[in-house]
Amino acid sequence: MTEKKANPFTDLIFNVIVPSVVLMKLSGDEHLGSVGALVVALAFPIVFGGYELIKYKKFNFISLLGFVSVLLTGGIGLLELDAKWLAVKEALIPGLIGLGVFISTFTKYPVVSKMLFNDTVLNLSLIKEKLGDNGKEKDFQRCLAKSNYLFSGTFVFSSVMNYVLATMIVTSPSGSQAFNEELGKLTLMSYPMIAIPSMVMMMGIFYFIWRQIRQMTNLETAEIFKTQ
Template identity: 30%
Template sequence: MSQAPAKEENPLVNIIINVLLPTIILSKLSKEGDAVYQLGPTLAMVVALALPFGYGIWHWVKHKKLNIFSCVGLGAILLTGLITIFLWKSPEAKPHVALIFGLKEAIQPLILGSLFLITRRSSNPLFRTFIYNDSIFDVKRIEQSVAEKQRISEYDGLIWKCTLLFFGSFCISAVLNLGLSFYFLGDLEATNPDWRTVYNEQVGRITFWGFLVIGAPLMIVAFYILYTMVNGLEKLTGLDRETLLVPR
């Protein structure tokens, strides 16, 4: 008997555990004080890093492959934590907090977006993981039809075009992240005695509004890429949309 297909992981759970929860921990528990939840910046970073690190180890043991969300989460939290410690220990850097934090926020999506280009010719391209995969498209039938019609170069061109569009969406995210950092941290007074508290609160707001201001445009771009992919495959293969897509 054939084995049942492995259950697909929920991307939302991945994002919550590897990105959202660690960021909230870092922004809310980094205060220094006597309360049990006031861990300080160093210990808060350790706790925040434990989530994506632990999830990444579990994913590796179960699936024998890296979890890209865990890698991104580890990098994001480590950068945020190190920048927070640097800002708190270096008074001369405080006037530039919006630029420093904004560059960090912009670099993260650029790195992730670049991985779509770097892994394009690998055995497991990220574009196929996120968009063009067997849970959405009937890839085997599509590639068989493309081969029969001898349109492989056009097929590769379509995938490359959509990969570039996906990379472009991360570039948009980088610009919006930088803008959010200047909006929320641009007027932070370096001489404010509650500077650390205000900083933590603003980082939390950047995280919250980032999901709204950045998430919505990225969803629109993702749907446009999916629309472009489906229409391009219809023209290349002659198959209709119901045949191209896996029944839900």
């Protein structure tokens, strides 16, 4: 199977930049019109997501929510619903993800454990051995639970910021040229104002876990991470 190589620049182009430019520049009647521009703009993330699904045969719950988010945005614009529903939708998607992450804390498979504490990233057998030798298993489980709460909090942050930005930026009636332009601006601004701070917070969580592993196992960084 072809392994997917992370390409955030490509994701940024097809999911943020191109849709934003289409909405802001081509929504006038002299170009695509408000409906045509909305359909074209939403087609880019849908087609790109479908291409990745077919090529890499990878699909997950977060991808599904992203797809549903695009469809809801299109529905709000095409059905000309009140713009307030866009703000609700923008807050709902990360809110649901955050709720799922929070609930996973009380299961056998917290999201943070699945993402970070696995033998793909870490030298798991050695870490578990050292945690056992030092009597730190329960302490580390509490560390993972705390990390999962923090990870859930990043989505709460995204949910609140999405709602605030949407209510501030998108104020025109849905289905109008102005609505499309504001939606394009919202899409463009959400990346530096929401996505980047969220990534920084997640990096902070990863750093916290790494520090806890070092303190509880007395292992060096080269011993903690699995190298090829």
